[in-house]
Amino acid sequence: MDKKKSLLIIISFLVLSFMDTAPLHAQSLWAAADTAAHNLVWEEKLYRRVSFLSDSLCAGRATGTVGNNEAAFWITGRFADTGLMPFGNSYAKHVFAGQGLVGHNIIGLFHGSRKRPSDSYIIVGTHYDHLGTLDGKMYPGADSNASGVAALLSIVDMFTTMKMIGKVYKANIIFAAFDAKEMNMAGSQAFWRMIENGELSDPLTGKTIAPENISAMINIDQIGASLAPLRSGRQDYLIALGMDTLPEEKQKLLSQCNRFYGTHLELSETYYGSEKFTRLFYGLSDQKVFAEHGIPAVFLTSGITMNTFKTYDLPETLDYPVLRKRIILMFQWISKLTD
Numbered sequence: 001m002d003k004k005k006s007l008l009i010i011i012s013f014l015v016l017s018f019m020d021t022a023p024l025h026a027q028s029l030w031a032a033a034d035t036a037a038h039n040l041v042w043e044e045k046l047y048r049r050v051s052f053l054s055d056s057l058c059a060g061r062a063t064g065t066v067g068n069n070e071a072a073f074w075i076t077g078r079f080a081d082t083g084l085m086p087f088g089n090s091y092a093k094h095v096f097a098g099q100g101l102v103g104h105n106i107i108g109l110f111h112g113s114r115k116r117p118s119d120s121y122i123i124v125g126t127h128y129d130h131l132g133t134l135d136g137k138m139y140p141g142a143d144s145n146a147s148g149v150a151a152l153l154s155i156v157d158m159f160t161t162m163k164m165i166g167k168v169y170k171a172n173i174i175f176a177a178f179d180a181k182e183m184n185m186a187g188s189q190a191f192w193r194m195i196e197n198g199e200l201s202d203p204l205t206g207k208t209i210a211p212e213n214i215s216a217m218i219n220i221d222q223i224g225a226s227l228a229p230l231r232s233g234r235q236d237y238l239i240a241l242g243m244d245t246l247p248e249e250k251q252k253l254l255s256q257c258n259r260f261y262g263t264h265l266e267l268s269e270t271y272y273g274s275e276k277f278t279r280l281f282y283g284l285s286d287q288k289v290f291a292e293h294g295i296p297a298v299f300l301t302s303g304i305t306m307n308t309f310k311t312y313d314l315p316e317t318l319d320y321p322v323l324r325k326r327i328i329l330m331f332q333w334i335s336k337l338t339d
Contacts, residue, residue, distance in 0.1 A: 001132070003160070008045055012103050013028040018061050018303060021213055028073075033286065035261070036161075036165070037158040037159075037161060037162050038158075040154065040156060040157045040161055041154045041157070041327050042288075042324070042326065043112040043321060043323075043324055044244050045154075045225070046150050046224075046320050046323055046324065047084070047315060047320055049146070049149070049150040049153060050142050050144075050146040050147060050150050050224065050315045051315045052074065053071055053074075053128065053141070053142075053146035053149055053150075054109075054140035054141060054142040054146050054313075054314065054315050055140075056059070056138060058070050058071045059129040059132060059133050059138055059338075060130050060131055060132035060133050060138050060139045060141060061128060061129050061132065061141060061142065062129065062132020062133070063095075063097050063101050063129045063179055063180045063182070063183055064100075064103060065099030065132055066095065067133075068128075068129055068132070068179065069104075070101065070141050071128050071129075071149075071204070072092060072103075072104045072106055072128070072177075072179070074124065075106045075149065075177045076092060076106055077127060078093045078156070079091050079106060079108040079156070079175070082156050082157060082160040083160055084108030084109060084110055084175060085109040085110075085111065085203045085204065085334070086107075086109075086154065086202060086203065087107055087108075087109065087201070088203075088264055089123050089202055091106050091107060091108050092104040092105070092106055093105045093106075093107055093190070093191070093194065094178075094190075095179050095180050095186055095187045095190045096186070096190070096213045097179070097180040097183045097186040097187070098173060098183060098186065099183075101180075101183070103129065103179030103180045103183075103186070103187060104175060104179050105178055105179055105187050105190060105191050105315065106128075106176070106177040106179075107174060107175070107176045107191070107231070108156075108157070108174075108175050109172060109173075109174055109175075109202065109203060109204075109251050110159050110160065110163075110172060110173040110174075110323060111172050111188070112169030112170055112171050112172050112173070112206050112263050112338060113168045113169065113170070113258060114170060116168075116206055117172075117202070117205050118170055118171050118172055119205075119207065119216050120170070120171040120172065120211050120213060120215050121171065121172045121173070121174055121213050121215065122171055122172070122173050122174070122214075122215055122216045122217070122218065122337055122338060123173075123174045123176060123216070123217040123218070123290070123295075123332065124152065124155065124173055124174070124175050124176070124217075124218045124220070124334060125152075125175075125177070125178055125213060125217065125218070125219050125220070125222040126145060126149055126151065126176075126177060126178070126219065126221060127145050127148065127151045127177070127178040127179070127180075127181035127182075127187065127188075127190065127221065127288075128146075128147035128149045128177045128178070128179065129147075129178075129179050129180055129181055129182055129183075129187070130144060130145065131182060131184065133204050136290055137311050138311065139309065139310070139311055139313065140311070140314055140315075140317060141313055142194060142224070142307075142309065142313050142314050142315045142317060143222050143223075143224045143225045143302075143305065143307060143317065143318060144221075144222045144308055144309065145181075145220075145221055145222055145313070146221065146224075147223045147224025147225070147267070147318060147323060148220040148221050148222065148223050148224075149177060150168060150174060150224070150323070151220050151224075151300055151323065151326065151327050151330065152177065152178065152220055153218075154327045154331075154335065155175075155287055155327065155330060155331050156175055158331045159173065159331070159335075164291060169338040169339070170338055171215060171337075171338040171339075172202075172312075173212070173334070173338065174222060174244065176188075176191060178286050180193065181221075181285065181286055185285075185286055185288065185289055186242065187286070188286035188289040188290070189289055190277075191289075192289050192290065192293060195211055195214065196211060198210065199284060201256050202251075208312065211293065211295070214290070214295050215244065215296070215337075216296045216297070216298070216337060217287055217290040217291075217295050217296070217297040217298070218287075218297075218298050218300065218330075218334060218337075219285055219286050219287035219297065219298070219299050219300065220297065220301075220330070221240075221285040221300075221301050221324055222301050222302060222303070222304070222308070223300060223316035224302065224318035224319065224320075224323045225302060225303075225305050225317065225318055225319060226301050226319035226322050227305040227306065227307065227317070228300065228302065228303035228304060228305045229266075229286075230266055230268050230272065231272075231273065232266060234266045234267050234304060235303070235319060235322060236264070236266060236322045236325060237265055237266040237267070237268065238265045238266070238267055238268075238300065238301075238302065238326050239267075239268050239269075239270075239271060239300070239302065239303055240254055240267060240268070240269055240297065240298055240299070240300055240302050241269065241270070241278060241281065241282045241299040241301075242282060242291065242296075242297050242299050243269045243298060244269075244288060245291060245296040245297055245298070246296045246298065249335075250316065250320065250337060253336050254267065254329070254333050257329060257332045257333045258329055259337060260332075261328065261329065261332050263325045263326075263328055263329040264323060264324065265322075265329060272303070274286065281299075281301075281304075282299055285299055285301075287299045294330075300326075300330065301324075302326070306309075
């Protein structure tokens with residue numbers, strides 16, 4: 001082995017070691033960014049995932065339908081492929097959604113470190129259900145919310161791959177694909193009851209995951225479009241509501257990651273500048289359940305568009321280059337939240 005190759009191996013080892021031990025604010029840690037993970041996300045892959053969930057096979061993914069079950073099985077397969085740990089003997093947890101309908105939350109655990117298990121958990125969630133088929137017309141739900149599922153699965157890919165090459169995280173992440181959001185958030189309500197009732201145990205340590213162990217909840221809902229830009233009119237934007245619920249020292253992390261990792265999205269922490277609509281919109285998705293119980297909860301979205309809840313919310317209407325940038329930013333930001 002020549003000296004140049006030996007030097008590269010030594011540098012790689014030192015970088016990985018430093019990433020595990022350096023404080024968050026250290027510039028060297030940020031300089032050793034896990035940019036290799038970005039290569040795991042590409043536009044065609046995102047399009048294929050959105051297209052599957054929007055296909056007639058899933059038939060609009062209404063809770064309790066065959067199409068919804070197809071989506072649930074597919075998400076379960078992706079969780080298993082990446083090595084997320086199931087809670088108990090299955091990723092799927094029953095959701096009694098009312099009207100005699102039974103759905104399934106799909107839940108998997110990413111352990112930040114097996115050698116030094118943490119008792120701190122971040123929940124990263126998205127809902128996969130939609131309206132189904134009404135009056136003979138299918139509602140594909142590409143943006144709402146196949147886009148959120150595609151984003152969640154990409155983030156799972158990035159975290160599990162970075163861990164395989166030696167990255168260690170100080171907190172664990174519970175990845176959750178919620179059912180029955182369109183039925184008064186029955187899925188996220190059921191998941192919270194599991195935590196509140198002590199029914200969720202860490203599959204590695206066996207310890208009960210209690211409400212006080214949850215440091216934050218991140219909800220991704222309707223994230224793939226660029227059809228409702230902010231005031232500037234730029235298409236590459238992201239709305240992040242509830243940032244003020246995070247600890248003060250973490251409230252600027254999203255904008256810092258946006259600059260450092262070169263995503264340079266236009267960010268807004270309000271819903272189009274209106275305090276009233278910010279409060280209203282924040283209460284319309286699954287993060288509401290966690291916020292109501294005192295958990296810091298952030299809602300990431302690209303906003304309602306003219307396609308929302310329409311039969312023409314199709315995969316072709318999404319902006320995949322912008323979606324990819326949003327996913328990269330979300331991954332890097334959540335990485336910093338685990339420290």
